[in-house]
Amino acid sequence: MHDEEVFATDTVTCVGQVIGVVVADTEPAARRGAKAVKVDYEDLPALISIDDAIAAGSFYEQYGNSLETGNLEAGFAAADHVLEGTLKLGGQEHFYLEPNGCIVLPTEDDEYTLISSTQAPTKHQIYVASTLGVPMHKLVCKMKRIGGGFGGKETRSIFIHCAAAVPAYHLRRPVKAILDRDEDMQMTGTRHPFQASYKVGFTKDGRVTALHMDLYSNAGNSWDLSSAVMDRALMHSDCVYKFPAQRVVGHMCRTNIASNTAFRGFGGPQGLIAAEMVMERVSRHLGKCSLLVRQPHLYKEGDVTHFGMVMEGCQVIPCWEGAIESAGGWQQRREAVDAFNQKHRWRKRGLALTPTKFGIAFTKVTYNQGGALVHVYTDGTALVTHGGVEMGQGLHTKMAQVAAHELGVPVSKVFIAETSTDKVPNSSPTAGSASTDLYGMAVLDACRQINERLKPYRAQAAEKGWSFAQMATQAYMDRVDLSAHGFYATPEVTGFGGPRPFNYFVFGAAVSEVELDVLTGDWQLLRSDIVMDVGNPINPAIDIGQIEGGFVQGMGWLCLEEMVWGDNAHPWVRPGHLFTKGPGTYKIPTANDVPIDFRVKLLTNTPNPRAVHSSKAVGEPPFHLGSSAFFALKDAVYAARAAAGLSGWFQLDAPATPEKLRLACGDELAAPYLEGKEEGWRPLMSC
Ligand SMILES: Nc1nc2c(c(=O)[nH]1)N[C@H]1C(S)=C(S)[C@@H](COP(=O)(O)O)O[C@H]1N2
Ligand SMILES: Cc1nc(=O)[nH]c2[nH]cnc12
Ligand code: MOS
Numbered sequence: 001m002h003d004e005e006v007f008a009t010d011t012v013t014c015v016g017q018v019i020g021v022v023v024a025d026t027e028p029a030a031r032r033g034a035k036a037v038k039v040d041y042e043d044l045p046a047l048i049s050i051d052d053a054i055a056a057g058s059f060y061e062q063y064g065n066s067l068e069t070g071n072l073e074a075g076f077a078a079a080d081h082v083l084e085g086t087l088k089l090g091g092q093e094h095f096y097l098e099p100n101g102c103i104v105l106p107t108e109d110d111e112y113t114l115i116s117s118t119q120a121p122t123k124h125q126i127y128v129a130s131t132l133g134v135p136m137h138k139l140v141c142k143m144k145r146i147g148g149g150f151g152g153k154e155t156r157s158i159f160i161h162c163a164a165a166v167p168a169y170h171l172r173r174p175v176k177a178i179l180d181r182d183e184d185m186q187m188t189g190t191r192h193p194f195q196a197s198y199k200v201g202f203t204k205d206g207r208v209t210a211l212h213m214d215l216y217s218n219a220g221n222s223w224d225l226s227s228a229v230m231d232r233a234l235m236h237s238d239c240v241y242k243f244p245a246q247r248v249v250g251h252m253c254r255t256n257i258a259s260n261t262a263f264r265g266f267g268g269p270q271g272l273i274a275a276e277m278v279m280e281r282v283s284r285h286l287g288k289c290s291l292l293v294r295q296p297h298l299y300k301e302g303d304v305t306h307f308g309m310v311m312e313g314c315q316v317i318p319c320w321e322g323a324i325e326s327a328g329g330w331q332q333r334r335e336a337v338d339a340f341n342q343k344h345r346w347r348k349r350g351l352a353l354t355p356t357k358f359g360i361a362f363t364k365v366t367y368n369q370g371g372a373l374v375h376v377y378t379d380g381t382a383l384v385t386h387g388g389v390e391m392g393q394g395l396h397t398k399m400a401q402v403a404a405h406e407l408g409v410p411v412s413k414v415f416i417a418e419t420s421t422d423k424v425p426n427s428s429p430t431a432g433s434a435s436t437d438l439y440g441m442a443v444l445d446a447c448r449q450i451n452e453r454l455k456p457y458r459a460q461a462a463e464k465g466w467s468f469a470q471m472a473t474q475a476y477m478d479r480v481d482l483s484a485h486g487f488y489a490t491p492e493v494t495g496f497g498g499p500r501p502f503n504y505f506v507f508g509a510a511v512s513e514v515e516l517d518v519l520t521g522d523w524q525l526l527r528s529d530i531v532m533d534v535g536n537p538i539n540p541a542i543d544i545g546q547i548e549g550g551f552v553q554g555m556g557w558l559c560l561e562e563m564v565w566g567d568n569a570h571p572w573v574r575p576g577h578l579f580t581k582g583p584g585t586y587k588i589p590t591a592n593d594v595p596i597d598f599r600v601k602l603l604t605n606t607p608n609p610r611a612v613h614s615s616k617a618v619g620e621p622p623f624h625l626g627s628s629a630f631f632a633l634k635d636a637v638y639a640a641r642a643a644a645g646l647s648g649w650f651q652l653d654a655p656a657t658p659e660k661l662r663l664a665c666g667d668e669l670a671a672p673y674l675e676g677k678e679e680g681w682r683p684l685m686s687c
Contacts, residue, residue, distance in 0.1 A: 001223035004259075006131055006162040012041070013221040014256050015576040016187035018159055023167040023175060046256040046576045048567035050088075050195045050216045053253035060219060060252040063227050065496065067234050069306040070245030075210025079201030083285060087198070087277050088653040089270055091218070092191035092263055092557040093580075095588050096391075098147025100188060101178030102161045104168040110134045112165070114141040118157040119149040119389050120429035125421045131162045132169050142420035145390040150553075151262030153391075154429045155224055156188040182581040190563065191263035192217040192229055194270040196237075200278050206286050206293035210245040213237055213274060217267070219252040220259035226252050229260075229267035231363050231496045236271030238306050240316045240355045240507075241279065241297035246306045256576055257565060262431060264553060265623045268358055272624045273558070273654070276354060280631060284638075284649035291330060291353060295320075299357070308499040309359075315507040315533040315606055320355050322531035323509035326601055327353075330511075337513065341639040346518045348643075349526070350636030354628040355509040358621035359502030360434055360611075361493045367428040368490035368503075370438030374403060374446040376482040380469030382407060382414045386439035387427025389419050393619050394542035395435050401538055402440045402612065406447035409468050424485075433619035436538065437503070438488055440612030446486030453480050504610045506621035508532040510551065512595070512628035516636040518665050521658030523636070525555070525629055527597035532625075535608030535616035544600050547622040554626020556589040558654040559633060630656055640665035 008019045019039065024030035047053050076082060103115040112134065118124050121141040129139045146153060164177040179187065194217050201210040215233055219226035230250040237248045248271075265272075279297075283290035298320060303311045324330050330353070337349045362368050372386040384403045390396040396416040404411040421427070428438070451458075457471045457480075466474070472482060494500045512528040530547060537543045564580045566573030573579040580586035607614035634652050641650065644667035652664055663670050 004159070004222045006159060006166070014258050015578070016258055017221070018163055018187070021163040021167060023171070043575070048255055048257055048565050048576060050193060050218050050253050052567070053218070053255050054216065058254045060223060060226070060254055063230065063250065063252045065227070065231055065234060066247065066249040067307050068247040070243070072210045072212060072245045072247055075245035076201040078203070078209045080204040081285065082199065082201045083281060084199045085197070085281065085651070087196050087274060087651070089194040089273065090557070090561070090655045091193040091260065091563050092561050093185055093563065093586055094148070094150040094152030094190065094263060096148030096150055096152060099179045099181055099184040100153065100157045100160050101176070102157070102164055103174060103176045104128070104161070104164045105174045106168050106172050110138055112139045112168070114139070114161060116141050116143050116157070116161060117146045117153060118143070118161070119146070119151070119153045119391060119431055120155065121389065121419060121421050122425070122427045123155065123429060124158060124161050127158045128161050128165045132165055140420060140422045142418050143389065144418045145396070147392070149389070149391040149430070150264050151266060151431060152188060154262045154431050156259070156261050185581045185586070186578050187258055189220055189224065189259045189261035191557065192219065192226065192260040192267065192270065194233065194274070196274040198274070198278050200282060202282050204286070206282060206288055207296060208241070208243050208282065211243050211278065213248045214251060215248060215271070215274065216251045216253055217270070218255055218257070218260055220255055220257045222259040224259040224261050226260065228363055229262065231267070232359070233267035233271035235307050235359060235496070235501065236268040237275050239272045239275035240299050240357045241275060241294065242299055242303050243297070243306065248306070264550065265358070265620045266432070268620065269554065269557070269624050272356060273627050276627060276631070280634070281649050298355070307501065309502065311505070313504065313606070313608065315603060316355060316357060318603060319507045319509040319531045319533055320353070322601065322603065323353060323511045323529050326529040326531055326599055327511035333511070333513065345643055347515060348518055348636040348639040349513060349515045350632040350634065350639065351511070351513050352628050352631035352635055353509060353511045354625060354631060355507070356621065356624040357505045357507050358624070359505055360432070360437070360617045361490060361501065361503040362428065362432045362434065363496045363501050365493055365495040367432070368434070368438070368493050369428060370435070370442040370488050371424040371427060372439055372442035372446050372486040373423050374443065374450060374484055374486065376407070376450055376472050378469065378473045378476050380409065380413060380467060380472055382409065384414055384416050384443060385418070385420065385423040386443055387419065387424040388435040388439045389430035391430065393546060394539065395430070395439070397542060398436050398538045399439055399443050402443045403447055406444055406451065407468070413468070433617035433621065436615065437611040437617060438490070440538070441488035442486040444486065444612060445488060446484040449484035449486070450482060504608060504616070506533060506616050506618070508622060508625055510625035510628040512632045514629060514632040514636055516633060516640070516661060518640045518667070519669070521660070521662030523633060523661070525593065525595040528595040528599070528628065530600045530622070530625055531603060532600065532618070532622060533603040533606050533616065534618050535606055535611065536614040537602055538613050538615045540602060543602065543618045546618045547600050548598065550620065550622030551626045552589045552594055554623040555593065555629040556626070558627055558630040559656050560587045560589055560593065562587070562655045562657050630654060633661060637661060637664045640667065644668070
């Protein structure tokens with residue numbers, strides 16, 4: 001939305017906003033220089049939380065998307081029960097291993113090369129070129145790989161590139177800028193904190209007749225990607241359930257924290273968990289098992305979502321049933337957990353099953369395109385370049401497999417050296433989990449062009465026993481072109497508001513069991529069983545790795561990672577400052593948090609007709625399955641509350657940190673701390 005400045009001019013709207021850049025021969029000198037700059041800020045009133053923004057009416061007014069299906073009035077009229085409530089979801093720091101950084105190299109005249117840690121080389125080419133006033137064809141942005149991105153380097157990395165480019169422009173010398181962890185956490189955005197106000201109508205046997213939700217996101221101090229994030233949240237607020245009537249309205253809150261941005265799932269997890277929390281409340285209100293209440297709502301083949309997309313190749317039920325089977329049967333597991341809980345007062349176990357469905361395609365139609373460049377050399381090796389960035393998700397490996405398979409050579413004969421805007425131009429951000437689909441088809445397209453030209457030589461090779469090298473050499477001798485550019489644009493995607501904003505859905509389900517220490521709120525994830533539908537996997541090992549990582553990262557978001565800002569609830573932190581700026585205060589999952597018994601299964605025989613080699617995207621879809629740990633923890637707290645004589649549904653917002661879990665157990669030891677505190681009160685972290 002071009003609502004940001006490289007260097008703030010008269011007003012800064014968040015702590016950490018860049019006002020200038022100090023450049024020196026060494027980093028220590030530059031830091032001394034930056035410290036020498038004294039800025040006397042006039043403190044202005046600041047809005048930090050969503051509640052602050054709602055109270056002040058501070059929204060990005062230009063955003064007003066909503067989705068609606070069915071007749072809500074009739075739905076609520078037909079309900080035996082109507083419940084209203086508000087649920088809160090925290091933000092999440094990307095915590096990529098490699099903080100933001102870049103090198104800006106001025107070369108001849110006004111030519112520049114950027115070596116970038118970013119997911120979006122083209123976006124950086126555009127923004128730095130415009131900052132320096134040079135044409136795009138004189139500025140290359142490239143990288144071999146980046147040390148993690150998770151969405152955090154789709155846009156927020158731009159300001160550090162611009163801040164480094166300006167001195168490079170004036171000094172005509174290479175400039176390197178790399179953020180320290182605490183700077184990165186204070187200055188760059190995170191996952192959007194969300195809040196949902198809902199009203200749900202349902203019959204006495206648990207059939208939802210109407211669901212209305214207002215979703216509020218904390219967009220921070222600039223627009224960034226927040227509208228697309230909210231769009232995706234709106235489109236995922238059905239989870240895997242067919243609601244006869246549903247309305248969901250999006251609101252983007254304007255606040256004075258660093259602009260929040262893309263993070264794995266991109267608003268999808270927020271929408272998914274909101275629906276799941278509502279279904280949990282319905283089940284508990286009726287005192288029914290949540291599987292029995294949710295089951296009749298599960299999407300079936302041919303059902304239409306609340307935004308009008310028809311479920312094709314719907315694997316909701318196979319994943320749901322597969323996860324239960326993998327877990328050894330729900331009844332068996334439930335009885336074992338209940339038996340344990342009968343025998344232990346201060347340790348309680350919990351069990352939960354959560355399903356997921358995730359839409360694959362950029363909701364911005366333009367981004368659903370991909371390019372590739374393939375060179376075949378006379379030694380029989382191939383150099384492949386595509387528009388996607390390797391951030392640890394294994395994209396380059398899959399692309400090399402596709403090329404090797406198509407050219408008929410071993411993978412060792414295919415090399416991917418880097419991603420660079422002068423090899424493949426106009427690339428979309430490596431985001432939305434769609435890179436394998438987009439660049440896989442583009443690599444295929446390029447290889448097919450080359451194969452077409454090599455056809456006569458393949459015939460000769462067969463009869464003369466030529467190697468691929470000899471074949472390539474012979475073709476070269478005959479002046480045949482051995483290089484090709486490939487391209488692909490996803491057909492039939494409509495963008496938000498149309499009936500096919502996604503190319504297809506990815507499905508999954510997880511069963512998790514936890515053991516909670518009621519006295520401390522500490523817990524252990526005993527076992528998780530995941531069944532995921534990834535079509536025909538191009539590389540099952542990579543896909544299982546993505547599923548394990550996505551699951552753990554999702555669990556981190558909902559059960560461990562808490563961001564603490566200086567705001568009304570935490571007056572002991574300087575206003576607007578982030579208190580949790582490193583691993584000492586911000587707790588990301590460690591090896592101890594991974595399920596002790598971790599089982600991941602891929603559905604078989606579910607080819608996906610809409611993507612390369614019948615595969616499916618796997619980057620973001622598994623993230624939501626981590627919520628099975630959150631609901632298992634809540635299940636354990638219910639058991640603790642029962643032992644304390646408390647029954648019925650209670651509110652548990654995310655992140656479900658140990659303090660919150662401990663107090664939610666509500667026993668006589670916790671009660672004195674809860675005296676007179678409002679619902680959901682939690683202790684200030686003593687410091
Ligand atoms: N190791 C690793 N895996 C990752 C990420 C990452 O930064 N590191 N990013 C995730 C996100 S946010 C996305 S959108 C996808 C992007 O890659 P893909 O489009 O190739 O799936 O990878 C996911 N898995
Ligand atoms: C821009 C964008 N659109 C999407 O639909 N999904 C995404 N994930 C990360 N970035 C995006
Ligand atoms: O789509 Mo991932 O970069 S949030």
